[in-house]
Amino acid sequence: MTLTHSSAGSVRGRPRGTSRQSRAGMAFVAGYVLLLIAFGVLPTCYAIYFAFTDAGGAFTGFSNFITTAQDFRFVDSLGHVALYLVFWLLSLVVFVVVLALLLHRLSSGPVSQALRFLYYIPGALAGAASVLVWLFMLDPTVSPVSSLLETVGFHTFGEVIAPGNLALLFTIIAFWTGAGGWIVVMYGALNNIPKDVMEAARIDGANGWQTAWRVQIPMLRKWIVYMVILAFAGGAQLFVEPQLLSLASTGVAGRDYSLNQLTYDFAFQMNNINGAAAVSVELLVVSLSVAGVFVARSGFFDAD
Amino acid sequence: MTSRLLAGSVLTVFVIFFVLPVLWLLLAATKTDQQLVHDNPLSFGSWHALSANWHALTAFQDDAILLWLRNSALYAAISLVITLCLAIPAGYALAMTEFRGRHTLLIATLVVMLMPNATLVVPLFLEINAVHLIGTMWSIILPYSFYPFGVYLTYIYFTTAVPKDLLAAARIDGCSEFGVFRHVALPLATPVIALVGFFSFVANWTNYFLPYVMLPESGQMPIQVGVGSLLSNVPSFNPTVGTLAIQRPQLALATLVAITPVLVVFLFAQRFLVSGMLAGATKE
Numbered sequence: 311m312t313l314t315h316s317s318a319g320s321v322r323g324r325p326r327g328t329s330r331q332s333r334a335g336m337a338f339v340a341g342y343v344l345l346l347i348a349f350g351v352l353p354t355c356y357a358i359y360f361a362f363t364d365a366g367g368a369f370t371g372f373s374n375f376i377t378t379a380q381d382f383r384f385v386d387s388l389g390h391v392a393l394y395l396v397f398w399l400l401s402l403v404v405f406v407v408v409l410a411l412l413l414h415r416l417s418s419g420p421v422s423q424a425l426r427f428l429y430y431i432p433g434a435l436a437g438a439a440s441v442l443v444w445l446f447m448l449d450p451t452v453s454p455v456s457s458l459l460e461t462v463g464f465h466t467f468g469e470v471i472a473p474g475n476l477a478l479l480f481t482i483i484a485f486w487t488g489a490g491g492w493i494v495v496m497y498g499a500l501n502n503i504p505k506d507v508m509e510a511a512r513i514d515g516a517n518g519w520q521t522a523w524r525v526q527i528p529m530l531r532k533w534i535v536y537m538v539i540l541a542f543a544g545g546a547q548l549f550v551e552p553q554l555l556s557l558a559s560t561g562v563a564g565r566d567y568s569l570n571q572l573t574y575d576f577a578f579q580m581n582n583i584n585g586a587a588a589v590s591v592e593l594l595v596v597s598l599s600v601a602g603v604f605v606a607r608s609g610f611f612d613a614d
Numbered sequence: 615m616t617s618r619l620l621a622g623s624v625l626t627v628f629v630i631f632f633v634l635p636v637l638w639l640l641l642a643a644t645k646t647d648q649q650l651v652h653d654n655p656l657s658f659g660s661w662h663a664l665s666a667n668w669h670a671l672t673a674f675q676d677d678a679i680l681l682w683l684r685n686s687a688l689y690a691a692i693s694l695v696i697t698l699c700l701a702i703p704a705g706y707a708l709a710m711t712e713f714r715g716r717h718t719l720l721i722a723t724l725v726v727m728l729m730p731n732a733t734l735v736v737p738l739f740l741e742i743n744a745v746h747l748i749g750t751m752w753s754i755i756l757p758y759s760f761y762p763f764g765v766y767l768t769y770i771y772f773t774t775a776v777p778k779d780l781l782a783a784a785r786i787d788g789c790s791e792f793g794v795f796r797h798v799a800l801p802l803a804t805p806v807i808a809l810v811g812f813f814s815f816v817a818n819w820t821n822y823f824l825p826y827v828m829l830p831e832s833g834q835m836p837i838q839v840g841v842g843s844l845l846s847n848v849p850s851f852n853p854t855v856g857t858l859a860i861q862r863p864q865l866a867l868a869t870l871v872a873i874t875p876v877l878v879v880f881l882f883a884q885r886f887l888v889s890g891m892l893a894g895a896t897k898e
Contacts (some may be wrong), residue, residue, distance in 0.1 A: 334791030335713030453653035601728035
């Protein structure tokens with residue numbers, strides 16, 4: 311199937327490549343393919359191998375999956391990650407789309423450009439830095455918004471990082487670093503909507519809301535799907551935020567919060583490499599199938 | 615009119631949300647811990663306090679922070695070079711040449727690109743451990759160098775921006791395949807090289823999970839992990855630390871130091887970025 315597809319592509323484009331070209335093509339991709347095998351395919355195989363064997367290397371079927379699923383922390387961390395994903399995806403879709411639409415309506419060049427850049431800046435603080443910044447923001451003794459925190463009833467850092475709040479806090483951190491980039495993307499996509507479509511809506515008497523709801527948002531649909539897919543896959547891998555929070559609260563909050571922390575714990579605290587591999591395989595299956603379905607179905611990557 | 619006002623205020627609220635923490639961080643580094651608690655959160659402390667914070671920070675484990683910075687720079691730079699050397703030719707070949715397995719490779723690249731890099735951290739550890747590279751810089755440099763998104767960006771760039779006829783003309787003129795790449799394609803590829811370089815640098819500089827697992831020794835940590843490890847030495851977060859404590863303004867300064875390279879690149883690459891992020895997924 312693969313072959314017919316690619317040769318069909320070349321017939322459409324230009325005469326079929328010579329064998330000289332074919333050899334050159336392979337040489338150009340060789341290094342990359344080597345890395346793809348070493349750091350994409352091989353670790354995947356490795357994880358699968360460890361997930362289905364025991365410490366002695368004997369095949370054990372699904373017993374690693376069952377043992378880890380029965381670990382008292384597993385269901386909890388699954389729930390945490392699920393709740394976090396709901397918050398994260400909802401906030402991302404709603405606010406990114408709304409902000410991009412507002413910026414697009416504003417459309418007085420320099421202001422809109424400056425705002426987009428300001429929204430994007432926290433992207434530079436991705437990773438550990440964003441968590442550190444927000445630890446300060448959430449500590450009522452030093453926070454610039456301490457009065458806001460007190461108004462909603464938080465007087466100490468400990469109260470702010472109560473277990474029930476964590477999903478929301480991680481959402482705020484992720485949104486703070488990640489939303490700006492997506493706003494830029496959505497804004498660009500809005501700009502790509504043909505002028506005559508917008509003009510037609512205007513002539514038909516659509517007001518701003520109607521244009522947004524009936525014309526712009528439907529045309530953003532595939533971008534929104536793309537964003538949700540990537541945010542979902544990334545969010546399911548939550549690690550650095552709870553890990554640093556648990557350091558900051560000496561293990562009170564955030565420890566074993568996410569599934570990836572659990573794999574880390576299995577592997578490095580409990581010396582259960584096989585259990586860690588089992589949870590990794592579960593995460594792998596989720597992100598691989600999400601990615602696969604998206605590539606196959608969305609038409610986004612109409613590669614050839 | 616009211617709708618315009620509403621729009622303006624929503625946009626402003628979000629400006630505050632996105633910018634206030636950055637502003638606070640910049641100012642916090644200029645204060646003493648006392649000032650941090652008692653002064654206006656958005657006031658400037660003093661240059662003196664800033665330099666005192668810097669001295670206290672560098673005194674921690676004898677210039678540990680400088681070592682971490684050096685580590686980060688080294689890891690990010692080597693990976694960047696390898697990434698560019700492999701991703702640009704690969705993206706070029708996928709876009710401009712025909713070879714067996716091309717379509718499969720493209721699909722594999724897309725799928726792996728959409729997988730978050732944290733997925734494979736534990737399996738990678740097992741693999742790297744099996745070849746006894748844990749604790750060496752190659753344990754993160756090699757995985758960093760595998761950058762499917764860069765290959766994809768290059769692929770998109772060549773398919774959309776460089777006409778195949780141009781290459782065909784060079785071939786007719788007797789250019790070898792490598793010559794076509796070197797003398798025709800590469801000079802046209804400057805924008806995408808910059809773009810792939812930028813994204814790879816930022817991704818590697820801000821990565822936490824992989825080095826956290828692969829390089830547990832303080833002397834080898836990149837700055838992100840190092841700054842994270844400072845957390846457990848801050849008394850207000852961890853009351854059990856003794857005299858080696860790091861104060862909160864020093865932690866703020868450390869965070870600032872950790873992000874400065876990325877922030878600088880951001881400021882300079884602004885225009886690039888916007889077009890690049892769009893190119894990341896458009897092919898319309």
